[in-house]
Structure formats: C-alpha cells, structure tokens
Amino acid sequence: MPNRLTIVMYHYVRPLEASRYPRLKALELEHFRGQLDYIQRHYRVVSMEQVIAASRDARDALPAHPLLLTFDDGYRDHHDHVLPLLTQRGLQGSFFPPACAVLERRVLDVNKIHFILASVEDPGVLVDFIFSAMDEARVHYGLEPNHVYFSGLSSDSRYDDPPTTFVKRALQRELPEDFRQQLTERLFSQYVTSDEKAFAEELYMSEGQLRHLLEAGMFIGSHGDQHYWLNSLSPAHQIEEVERGLRFLEVLGACRDDWVMCYPYGGYDDSLLSILRARGCALGLTTEVALADLTANDPLILPRIDTNDLPTDVEAPPPMDFGGQGREPLFDAVSRETS
Ligand SMILES: [Zn+2]
Incomplete structure (x- = not known):
C-alpha cells in the first residue's frame, strides 16, 4: 500500500x-x-x-x-x-x-467577491446587477449575450449553487479584467464597505x-x-x-x-x-x-x-484507504476547484 x-x-x-x-x-x-x-x-x-x-x-x-x-x-x-x-x-x-x-x-478581489456574496441573501440580486452592467458595456467590450455567459459559467461547482458560481467565475476570471475589477469595486462598496484599508486590517x-x-x-x-x-x-x-x-x-x-x-x-x-x-x-x-x-x-x-x-466529527468512520487490500484510495484526482 x-x-x-x-x-x-x-x-x-x-x-x-x-x-x-x-x-x-x-x-x-x-x-x-x-x-x-x-x-x-x-x-x-x-x-x-x-x-x-x-x-x-x-x-x-x-x-x-x-x-x-x-x-x-x-x-x-x-x-x-x-x-x-x-x-x-x-x-x-x-x-x-x-x-x-x-x-x-489591499483586499484581494477574490476576497471582495466572497464578502459581497456573504452580504446578500439572494445571489440572484448580484446576477441582475452584473447583467445590467454587461448590457451597458456590451458594445464596448464586445460581450456575448448574458445567457451565454450564465449557462457557460454557472455549472459544475463542487460547493456552490449556479448563481453563486456564475458570480464568482464572472468576477474572478471570465469578464474582461478592467470591467470585472470595476464591477467588484462597485459591489464591494455598495454591499460590504467603502473603507477597504480598515477591512484589510481586520481580514x-x-x-x-x-x-x-x-x-x-x-x-x-x-x-x-x-x-x-x-x-x-x-x-x-x-x-x-x-x-x-x-x-x-x-x-x-x-x-x-x-x-x-x-x-x-x-x-x-x-x-x-x-x-x-x-x-x-x-x-x-x-x-x-x-x-x-x-x-x-x-x-x-x-x-x-x-x-x-474530511469529516469534522471525531467519531466519523476512518478514511477508506487504511490498510485495505483492494480498497480504493480515498481520493483519486477528481476535480480542480478554484474557490
Ligand atoms: Zn489564495
């Protein structure tokens, strides 16, 4: 083994x-x-x-x-x-x-996005915000229709629902860089705080x-x-x-x-x-x-x-790969998550 x-x-x-x-x-x-x-x-x-x-x-x-x-x-x-x-x-x-x-x-954009998401009850609100900003910027950046982005970006996450997955991926990586930075900035000051430095001190x-x-x-x-x-x-x-x-x-x-x-x-x-x-x-x-x-x-x-x-309860069953003849390893390469 x-x-x-x-x-x-x-x-x-x-x-x-x-x-x-x-x-x-x-x-x-x-x-x-x-x-x-x-x-x-x-x-x-x-x-x-x-x-x-x-x-x-x-x-x-x-x-x-x-x-x-x-x-x-x-x-x-x-x-x-x-x-x-x-x-x-x-x-x-x-x-x-x-x-x-x-x-x-400085608060990293990825962290801003986490706290924006944590500050709204319904991530659909953020999707709507991003969609309307995309409508305004469509010609300037040559963007595809909104539904194309949504269906391309909202699936196959290990942990998140589709709207949350869309918001994360659109703002972290998929939209043009200066555009997504502006969007993240606006959402962060609207929903989280306008005092980035104080927030960074705490974070x-x-x-x-x-x-x-x-x-x-x-x-x-x-x-x-x-x-x-x-x-x-x-x-x-x-x-x-x-x-x-x-x-x-x-x-x-x-x-x-x-x-x-x-x-x-x-x-x-x-x-x-x-x-x-x-x-x-x-x-x-x-x-x-x-x-x-x-x-x-x-x-x-x-x-x-x-x-x-991994379990968070000490009494949970042991991991599968212990000393087991013919038992499968606990994890094979399954996916790549980019929180
Ligand atoms: Zn990191």
Whole structure:
C-alpha cells in the first residue's frame, strides 16, 4: 500500500455563526476543532520540513498515514483561531499569505467577491446587477449575450449553487479584467464597505502576527505577491511575482533555502515551473483534489484535498484507504476547484 500524503487546504476558519458575516463560506471554528480530533485519531500530522526531506530522499520516509495542514491567503483567522489550537496540540501548520494583502493592506478581489456574496441573501440580486452592467458595456467590450455567459459559467461547482458560481467565475476570471475589477469595486462598496484599508486590517494578518507564527514553529511559504493566476502571466511577469514573493519571505524572516510555493487558484504552467526550479523551490502546492504521492508526483505539483473532504466529527468512520487490500484510495484526482 503506498504511503500517500494527505495535504489539507484551509481558507477561512472562524467562529462563523457569531461573526458579522455568518453566510461566508468558512469553516466554523468548532468544526475545525472536531476535524483536528479526527485527524489526530487517524493520521500523523507531519511538518513541511519532513515533507521536503522525504521528497528529496526516500530514506527520510514519512510516518504511516501522514497529513500536512496548509492555510492559504494569510487571514487573521489563522493567527487568532488556528494558531492557538495548533500550538496546544503541538502540531505544525503551513501558511501562505500573498505579500500585497499584508504589505499594502489591499483586499484581494477574490476576497471582495466572497464578502459581497456573504452580504446578500439572494445571489440572484448580484446576477441582475452584473447583467445590467454587461448590457451597458456590451458594445464596448464586445460581450456575448448574458445567457451565454450564465449557462457557460454557472455549472459544475463542487460547493456552490449556479448563481453563486456564475458570480464568482464572472468576477474572478471570465469578464474582461478592467470591467470585472470595476464591477467588484462597485459591489464591494455598495454591499460590504467603502473603507477597504480598515477591512484589510481586520481580514489579513500583519507582519508582526506572521512573525508570531514563525516563532511558534509554524511554516510560512510563498503565495506570490498580487494573488494572480500565475499561468495567465508572461514569463517576465511570473519572475517578478516569484521574486516579490521571495522578498516578502525574507522580510518576515522565513526560510528561503527550502521554500515552498502555493499557487494562487492552483494556477501554474511549464514556464512557471522552470522559474521555480531555477530558484530552488522545494515543493509546489496545487488545488487539484487528490492525495499526494511523493514517489510518483513532481514535487512542484502536489495535489491537496479541501477541508470539506474530511469529516469534522471525531467519531466519523476512518478514511477508506487504511490498510485495505483492494480498497480504493480515498481520493483519486477528481476535480480542480478554484474557490
Ligand atoms: Zn489564495
């Protein structure tokens, strides 16, 4: 039985019910606690340093049922809620903050979209808003009819209903860049807040809080600077993003020798991989949903599963792949989610 590595990806982790945005797609803190109980019963949590060592030398094999905890996007949730629980339990987490969110206190568009969605009861309202803006801008941008976008963008999400899926994809990626940025801006100030800086202060960790993480033995890796889809950039622009991400690690005092890249939205391409190889990147984390296999996978494209793929109740049945002759692994590559 191959000793597959389970890498779990987390985003928001907070006392959701009691928060100002209870509709946010976040992991309720109590459920995180339950999931850690489950993980500690069935897995051995390993550190990033162990995974790097094992990826380089088969003699540094990981313990049975290894699991790595990863937290994307540098949310303050990770300092306030995740860090105390991990410290209590003696577990290491790996954290991937985008430099611009921390240094410039800008709210990433992807986060604006999450909070816009969390601020309205009916996502249909947002679809109508986007449709009427598209009507006005159709000639200027040469847009297709609205229904073409809706049917193309609203299906096949693992977690979201069709209107929500449409809003996310239209604003994150599919509409022309300056147009979707304007739309996101308008919706954010209408439904969430017009004080972006104050919001960013609340949403993301500060440099000082990131240093607390390091002092507590946590691992910090790169999530780039501006949280771009790196596979949509020119090689020169990719280099710039990688370099800025590395400078940020340096500013924080995080290790730059064995550094790890976590691709925003899971986006990478061959050009990016060779840039990373040239800079000694040890591991790369994607959003492809599968268990990782350090003997078979390219270390720069390791798949992860989502927190939603694991139970949050300690009494839940054990994962399927334990010691089972002829039993299927828990996860085969099934999909790519770009929250
Ligand atoms: Zn991200």
